[in-house]
Amino acid sequence: MSPERYAKILHVLKHRQPDLTVVVDQVHKPHNISAIIRTCDAVGVGHVHAVWPEDDALFRVLRRQAKGAERWVEVHHHNRIQDVGADLKGRGFTLVAAHLSDRAVPYRDVDWTQPIALIMGQEREGMTEEAAELADVHAIIPMLGMVESYNVSVAAAIMLAEAQRQRQAKGMYDAPRLPREEYEALRFRWVHPLIARYCDEHGKPYPPLDEQGELLDRHSWRQ
Numbered sequence: 565m566s567p568e569r570y571a572k573i574l575h576v577l578k579h580r581q582p583d584l585t586v587v588v589d590q591v592h593k594p595h596n597i598s599a600i601i602r603t604c605d606a607v608g609v610g611h612v613h614a615v616w617p618e619d620d621a622l623f624r625v626l627r628r629q630a631k632g633a634e635r636w637v638e639v640h641h642h643n644r645i646q647d648v649g650a651d652l653k654g655r656g657f658t659l660v661a662a663h664l665s666d667r668a669v670p671y672r673d674v675d676w677t678q679p680i681a682l683i684m685g686q687e688r689e690g691m692t693e694e695a696a697e698l699a700d701v702h703a704i705i706p707m708l709g710m711v712e713s714y715n716v717s718v719a720a721a722i723m724l725a726e727a728q729r730q731r732q733a734k735g736m737y738d739a740p741r742l743p744r745e746e747y748e749a750l751r752f753r754w755v756h757p758l759i760a761r762y763c764d765e766h767g768k769p770y771p772p773l774d775e776q777g778e779l780l781d782r783h784s785w786r787q
Contacts, residue, residue: 565755570777573754576636577747578740581608583679584727585657589615589645589695590686591716599717600684605637607728608737610750613652613681615642636754645683649698657681661699662719663691664712668702676727677734684720751777 586604591597597614604612642648649659660674661683674680683699685691690713696702705714705722714722731737740747752770753760755777763770771785779785 565777567776570755573751573777576608577742577750577754579608579737580610580740580742580750581731581736582610582742582746583657584609584676584724584731585611585613585652585681586720586724587613587615587645587648587652587659587681587683587695588716589683589692590617591684592616593687596687596715596717600720601637601639603717603721603724607724609724610637610742612637612639613642613648614639615645615648617643645692645695645698649695652681655679658701659683659699660701660703660723661685661691661696662704662716662723663696663699663702664704665696665702668704671703671705671723672726674701674703674726676730677736680727682720682723682727684716687716748773 584607586600586609588597588600591600591614601612604610640648652659657679659681662671663683663685683691683695685695703723705719707713713719728737742750749770752773755773756770756779759779760770762768772780774780
């Protein structure tokens with residue numbers, strides 16, 4: 565790996581935001597899911613939660629739309645919005661649903677510097693009742709035209725861009741925020757994906773790396 569590539573990986577890890585995530589609730593069009601994942605990578609979101617009732621139905625990532633972002637953003641599948649919602653709330657996240665309702669507020673009025681999980685509803689039907697009820701906040705993007713909503717991936721990008729703006733203003737991108745263990749695990753997986761896959765498949769710990777991302781003792785590890 566070139567020094568430039570390694571520096572890019574460290575730069576990305578430095579800016580990851582562990583307390584900002586996205587939940588796609590039954591979004592079923594692959595190009596929308598892929599576009600959301602691509603935006604997540606761009607603003608430092610490392611985890612996306614995909615809710616779909618069936619494990620093998622309709623959820624896949626199109627590499628052309630994601631531009632390889634699926635390699636850098638971990639996607640977690642869930643069968644029920646209630647499960648992922650309860651888990652995120654238990655970890656201190658505020659659930660913000662992109663949803664038009666009587667209690668909805670403009671998205672710029674949301675404090676995106678707190679731990680937030682942004683919930684995006686499906687393309688045709690919008691937010692499910694279960695997701696709307698779970699959400700702590702409903703947020704909308706004010707619109708001035710005849711149409712009533714943005715495409716789901718566009719809406720996610722607009723809101724995540726606001727989250728990035730607020731967090732940058734508060735200095736939340738200035739220093740690494742990932743837990744050290746997660747930082748080191750991702751550094752290893754991204755720098756040495758083949759070795760990481762071997763270790764994962766065989767239940768072995770990742771060998772230590774030096775400051776340049778190289779194995780400290782490559783010869784002993786190969787033996």
